Amino acid sequence: MKIWIFAEISRRRLSQVALELISCGRGLTADAQVTAVLLGHGLDGAIRDAAAAGAAQIIVADHPLLENYDDCRYEAILTNLVRKYNPDILLGGATAIGRALLPRCAVKLHTGLTADCTQLTIEPETGLLLQTRPAFGGNLFATIKTAEYRPQMATVRPQVMKITPFTMVKEPEIIRVTPSEDELRGSFDWLDFIPKAESDSDLRNAKVIVTAGYGCGGPDGVKLVRDFAAAVGATLAASRPVVDAGWLPYACQVGQTGTTVQPDIYVAIGISGAIQHWVGMGNAKKIIAVNKDPDCFMMQQADVAVQADLFSLLPAAISKLQK
């Protein structure tokens, strides 16, 4: 089965979501042949990344005019490659670029696309890609198939797929393509690139996250969680009601309508574990829950469940940690 990954580049290296998707592609089926498609400039490092992640084949279009993302150029090249090689499946990250590019390609290729998937599997009887994503405001999960058209296309949210270890036994095949003049006709002039300032609420890369839930009851409770996060060197996050109440900014929100995270340790304080929160953090390696209610979903799912009132537990924990 030919599984293609549009492997997004970030600062000339493969983006995290591309690594996740290559790993996901490898695990989809026993006969998976994963191809990473790299568009950009100065791609030697990214080619090495794709090979190390487990791509069996790497298609590279390396050109100065592809250094920065351009809807028209990228769409023309990717669409023509798909027409030439006919992959069964084409996946990309549900990032700003993936969300712009893949729907354009789906329209040109006259096929379906499921956006923002949180799970991908292969249906054993038919070999079709089962594309699962939250639907109806996150109240249920829909599984969608593209039965008639090819390729089967989906975007996948960063951090939802786990990277599995890979040992290279054979060097990948590398196919270099030279984009035509037509394909390189761009849609805008590039002026400048201004990187976003790193902030302490850069949740995606955080290894330890401490999250304040609505059980905090107000800014005083959130301050306790903030002090606890600082004492253990963790990044502070929030559930949606905490953000809606204005106790923490949106940049802190974890969940379906916030950021998806995959830290080593996720400490959920005063959080019930609604599905819309869970889809944003359920892949954390270890989950520690602090809650008064031992029966709530978060406490039931946690690796360590601490039944306690946060207003008693946290001051004691903070003073112990500060000694």
Ligand SMILES: Cc1cc2nc3c(=O)[nH]c(=O)nc-3n(C[C@H](O)[C@H](O)[C@H](O)COP(=O)(O)OP(=O)(O)OC[C@H]3O[C@@H](n4cnc5c(N)ncnc54)[C@H](O)[C@@H]3O)c2cc1C
């Ligand atoms: C379309 C849609 C999108 C959504 N997107 C998101 C999203 O991105 N992220 C998100 O988080 N939610 C999202 N939600 C909201 C979600 O459905 C839940 O309402 C929300 O996650 C609940 O947040 P919570 O667990 O902090 O609050 P609650 O569900 O109110 O839970 C509070 C918890 O605190 C505990 N508690 C109370 N007092 C204490 C105390 N003193 N000490 C210890 N524990 C205490 C309670 O036992 C309870 O378990 C979305 C909803 C919809 C419909």
